[in-house]
Amino acid sequence: MKTKYALIGTNIVSIIAVIILILYKGDFIFKFGEDIWGPLSTFFGALSGAGLSGLIAILVFYKDKSYRIKESQIEKNDNFIKSFELIKMWSSSALTSMESMKANIKMDSPRNKRAIENEIIAMSECIQRLEKINDDYIPREIYKDFIDIKVNLEYISTLYKIYVDSVEWISTKTGNIVNFKNPDYNVFLLENHKKVEPNLKKCLFKIIKYKDELK
Numbered sequence: 001m002k003t004k005y006a007l008i009g010t011n012i013v014s015i016i017a018v019i020i021l022i023l024y025k026g027d028f029i030f031k032f033g034e035d036i037w038g039p040l041s042t043f044f045g046a047l048s049g050a051g052l053s054g055l056i057a058i059l060v061f062y063k064d065k066s067y068r069i070k071e072s073q074i075e076k077n078d079n080f081i082k083s084f085e086l087i088k089m090w091s092s093s094a095l096t097s098m099e100s101m102k103a104n105i106k107m108d109s110p111r112n113k114r115a116i117e118n119e120i121i122a123m124s125e126c127i128q129r130l131e132k133i134n135d136d137y138i139p140r141e142i143y144k145d146f147i148d149i150k151v152n153l154e155y156i157s158t159l160y161k162i163y164v165d166s167v168e169w170i171s172t173k174t175g176n177i178v179n180f181k182n183p184d185y186n187v188f189l190l191e192n193h194k195k196v197e198p199n200l201k202k203c204l205f206k207i208i209k210y211k212d213e214l215k
Helices: 002-025 033-106 110-131 140-166 186-212
Strands: 168-174 175-180
Touching: 033 110, 033 140, 033 186, 110 140, 140 168, 140 186
Parallel strands: none
Antiparallel strands: 168 175
């Protein structure tokens, strides 16, 4: 677009220059007297000056516009890079909590239940931190991955909360006995964990890759 307007401006100036040259040499079909040459030369001089001024204004406008677009992109990249560090940190922390919960769910002990409860609290903190990240700072190319991370973390956290609520420990003379209100839920939870974890890692990897390729 910038080149187009530059060519138009150049053509206008060239045409004006040719007309002035023809008039000056007296080759124009009408022979103007000295009394009309002065006003015409003044007119065409002003016209050519206006054309040059317009051309310069157009070039300055597009140069300024290009500069502002570049500055805006730099600002967007800076905002994303700062957000990226938070995404990477809190997503990685949540994945660590998930690994810990998966290990504890396989062990029948009151201590393991408390460990899962603590990890649920830690994961909830990670989710809250991710929710506070400004969505406007996330490029649209990876926006869905960012949303998927938050949704999957919320989902798996809810499943573990249900698990904790479904387990109770009964004290007896011989020791503690675990009572599963829903025995099949254990299997259901682990199957979903197995699906969610790789999806989370995939989304996080895509965000990391996008950041590394950012110019």
